[in-house]
Amino acid sequence: MRARAALQLLSAANFVAAISFLPVAAFAQADTTTAVPIQAFYSAPPNSSTSGTTYSRDVNINATTRAGTVTAPRTLTYTQTEYTPNPTAFRTACAEISSSYASRLSVYSSRVATDPDTIYPTRVPVRPREAWDCLYSIPLDRDLTLEFISGVAKYLQFQSTIEYLKNPPANSLQDPIDIIGSLEKLADQVRSGEIAHHIRFENAFRKLLQRCHDGHLGFTFNSASLVTFRGPFSLISISPDAVEKPKVYVETDLMENGLNASYITRIDGYEVEAWLAEFADFGSSQSPDARYNAVFANRDPGSDGTFYSLYGWYPGKNTISLTYANASTHEYDYRAYARWNSALNWTGIRTGSDFYQKVVLNPAYFQVSSSDEEGVVEAAPAPEPTSNENVYHVHDKKKVRKRQMRTGIATTTTSTRPSPTSTIPQLVYFNYPYMQHRVGPYVQDLNGIIGGYFLNDTLDTAVLDISSFSADDDDAEFQLAGFQAALSTFFAEARRRGSKKLILDVRGNGGGLVALGFELYKQLFPSAPAHxxxxxxxxxxxxxxxxxxxxxxxxxxxxxxxxxxxxxxxENVDGDAYPEALEVALAISSGFSRQNTLDVDGKKPEDLETFIGPYNVSGLVNDTVSLLVETDLNFPLQETDVSGFGTRANFTSTPQPFKKEDILFLSDGTCASTCTIFAELLKREQANISTVVMGGRPNDGPSAHVGGTHGSRVLTYANLLRNSRRVVSLFPPETDEQEQYLINNIPLALPFGFLYGAINFRDAIRPEDETATPLQFALEPADCRLYFSPIGFTDSVYLWGELSKLKWGTGSSFEGCAVGGLQKGEGSTGFVPDDPETVEIVNYILQPLRSP
Structure with a gap:
């Protein structure tokens, strides 16, 4: 039975009459969601369980140099090191952690009597193995686990790339993965008893999704709220001159001793680059170089790196061994923490069964708010700008530290700021005294999303530092309004100063509000189309x-x-005053409506059949898709219009602030989501803007400047479940057959609690591409690749200045690019070397992590 025919059988009652959401038995389960940890980085090869067994194989390792690629045979030896708790240990571990938690809180509780402002700690250090013992003791409920697998498949069917992942394009560097088929295998492992511990199941499921390398696709179980694992410190990858291949250092060693510090040559006996390349393979970026970059600490924006965060996994033991260039070897302790918050804590958890009941099944983290519905559910009394899509596009929901302020002398010129009113706050800070830096006037929006700099001593170069397209604060207001005002102020100041060159720094930009990506593009190119x-x-x-x-x-x-x-x-269309209008607004913003979309000819699809199709994808995959469309930015379902659209349509006559050949796009490859939408606008509509990518694997091959998820919209599981409930409440099934049809097809509540879950909902497509392949699988190398030098790592102002001189002037400390080159005073030629053959350095080391 096809969907439209099925819904026509449902109640045709006016949706206004059914506006209250009616409970239905099939949807009566508690709102639930998901969490994370843990798996040994090392584990036995498939079908092996013998501890301490050594395995060997002969492999060829390709080394790419400027002279070409050489192949050297080498024997790699792998010894199983995964730790499996003994029953006595794991039966008592949760009680021990709970006691440590209670003891720590009692100390702080005694202080509250004398100091009401006492801040409770949110974590207690525990031994990694003790934390794993506790997690390992969580029982597995076979029936609920199989119910979860069956239920989550209905969410994963919305993943836009699901069919392409089975047989990805050869140049995408994506390993094939059959998500649904792998889920079925996972279910078989649960049924057979091969997976007999709940934490093993969580890890297997999480690794399955991570293998897709899509920052919009992920699932985080509640376990991560109570247990986290950490590395002993952060690492950094540094080249002496930004051109020579980098070495790996402990961050604090390099910061204290500079290049005199001894670099790392081996980790746990394996060559450092090999170990890190395999470890990085679980990153969320499509580009392996971007994943490699994510391993290391970063100063701009602030990040400790995944070597420190461990992806939340148990490292398999309590220590890690590092060997240095001076031939010394040192053992360092991994770390683990028992954590808690207002929703989940360790009170009453003495056994794994307690953990299962109080944490695994706890729905406390289910997201009540939907990013789809933001801005239209209950409008704020003051303007609260949202994108036309009312949706966030994020590479990773985890918080990262904001970009650090540049250090130096505070500026003293007069502050020129818009005066706040009773309803609209100060949107822009311009040359504000608290911003300490040494590069002249600084422009920042009220949410700190972007910063604008002027390098007065370097060819009159301006810099837009864009670490995100959304605020760090989930409750931030006026994001588009503030962003818009800050850009206008910055470009006005650039014109006043006569600045002719612009560097767009998007390092670490994992996305955000789509409207902000369009806003930046339109302010850069007011009269240009934005498709x-x-x-x-x-x-x-x-x-x-x-x-x-x-x-x-x-x-x-x-x-x-x-x-x-x-x-x-x-701002006045809220649910109380206009319930019918609110429901229409929610339907339009859901992503399943044609009402605010345009086809490739700029027209709204005339009916549902035209919009949804389904259309067969020819030649490449066996899939059905919707019509190729784009968002109508003139549609009024937002509180602040993007420049050039709606009430700001006249913005198209604004002078263009910079010539495109005078713009340099700087990235570290992690540009994702909305950042890729912005980058694609530059590429399609403004060809030949020069690009630079920093860091990556030390192979001296070209590297993608846009390497994160290219999906153009994320939907959370909360969004999808809310759509299911809306269907059932507004169009309740009238027969058992109709109810069963919905139960079999649409997403329902899941049995396990979770922190966050999402899929990539939309594929970004180039209409001129005859194969219509999602851009998720397009990795296009930057014109110029450089590595991080010590000063380039610590001082972004220095990096910007040297790049400006390399591109437009003389005297740069960079002799050139490690790979490729920048055309002096011109735009990109569009030519870079082909990506070298992808090499499996040591896939064998951690191969078990590649399969559920």
Missing amino acids: SFYRIRAHEAAEIFATAAEQIASDKATEELVELIESVGI
């Missing part, structure tokens, strides 16, 4: 949601909503 095309998978559940959206947000209902917005303002 970004996408499509979704048109499977059964997507068709159900699209059909429901069509019935709710019909052409007539949408026209009435637009008239209402124009008469009362979007």
Whole structure:
């Protein structure tokens, strides 16, 4: 039964009459979600369980040099080191941790009597093996686990790349992965007893998703709230001159001793680059160089790196061994912490069974708010800017430290700032005294999303430092308004100063609000078109949601909503005053409606069949998809219009602030999500803007400047479950057959609690690409690749200045690029060397992590 026919059998009652969400038995499970840890980095090869067994194989290791690629045979030896707790240890571990937790809190509780401002700690250090013992003691409920696997597959069917991942394009550097097939194998392992511990199941499922290298696709179990694992310190990868291949250092060693510090040659007996390349393979970026960069600490933006964070996994033992160039070998302790917060804590947890009941099954973290519905559910009294999509695009939901302020002397010129009113706060800080730096006036929006610099001593170069397209604070307001105002202030100041060159620094930019990416592009190129095309998978559940959206947000209902917005303002369209209008707005912003989309000819799809299709993808994959469309940025479902659209349509006559040949795009390859949308706008509409990528694997090959997820919209599991509930409440099934049809196809509540879960909903597509391959699988190398030198790592102002001189002037300390080159005073030629053959350095070392 096809989706539209099925929904037509459902109640056709006016959705206004059914506006209250009615409970349905199939949806009565508690709202739940998911969490993380742990798996040994080392484990036995498949079908092996003998501790201490040594395995060997002969492999060829390809080394790429400037003279070409040489192949040297080498024998790699691997010894199983995974730790399996004995029953006595893991039966008492949770009680020991709980006691440590209670003891630590009692100390702070006694202080509250004399100091009411006492801040409780959020973690207690424990031994890594003790933490793993506790997690290992969590029992596995076979029936609930199989229910989870069956249920989560209904969410994963919305993953836009699911069919492409089975047989990815050869140049994508993506290993093949059958998500649904792997889930079925995982279910078989649970049924057979091969997976007999709940934490083993969590790790296997999480690793399955990580193998897709898609920052929009992920799942985090509740376990991560109570147990985290950490490395002993952070590492950094440093070249002496930004051109020579880098060495790996302990961060504190290099900071204290400079290049006199001894670099690392081996980790646990394996060559350092080999160990790190395999460790990095679980990163979320599509580019292996971007994943490699993520291993290391970064000063701009601030990050400790995944060698320190360990992806939250148990490292398999308590210590790690590092061998240095001076031939010394040292053993360092891994770390683990028992954590807690207002929703989950260790109180009453004495056994693994307690942990299972109080944590694994706890739905406390289910996300009540939906990024889809932000800005239209309950509008704020003051303008609260959102994107037209009302959705966040993030590479990784984990917080990172904000970019650190540049150190130096505070500026003393007069501050020119907009005056705040009673309803609108100060949106821009311009040359504000608390911002300590040495490079002249500094412009920043109120949420600290971007910073604008002027390098007065370097060819009149301006810099936009864009570490994200959203605020760190999830509750931040005025994001688009502040971003928009800060850009306008910055470009006005650039014109006043006569600045002719611009560096766009997007290092570490994992995405954010789509509207901010469009805003930056339109302020850079006011009169240029801004097209970004996408499509979704048109499977059964997507068709159900699209059909429901069509019935709710019909052409007539949408026209009435637009008239209402124009008469009362979007900020006044809230659920209490206009419940019918609110429901239409939610349907339009859900992603399953054609009402705010345009086809490649710039027209709204005329009906549901035209929009959702489904259309067969020809030649490459066996899949059905929607029509190729883009977002109509003139649609009024937002509180602040993007420049060049809607109420700001006249912005197109604004002078362009910089010539495109005078713009340099700087990245570390981790540019993802909204950042890739912005980068694609530059590439498609403004060809030949020069690009530089920093860091990556020490192979002297070209590297992608845009290497994160290229998906153009993320949907959380909360979004999808809310769509299911809306369908059932507004169009309740009238027969058992209809109810079973919905149960079999649409996402339902899951049995395990989780912190966060999401899929990539939309593929970004170039309409001129005859194969219509998602951009997720396109890795295009930068014009110039450089490594981090010590000063380039610690001082972004220095890095910007040297890049400016390399591109537009003389006297740069960089003799050239490690790979490729920049055309003096011109745009990119668009030519870079082909990506060298991908080499498996030591896939054997951690091969078990590649399979569930």
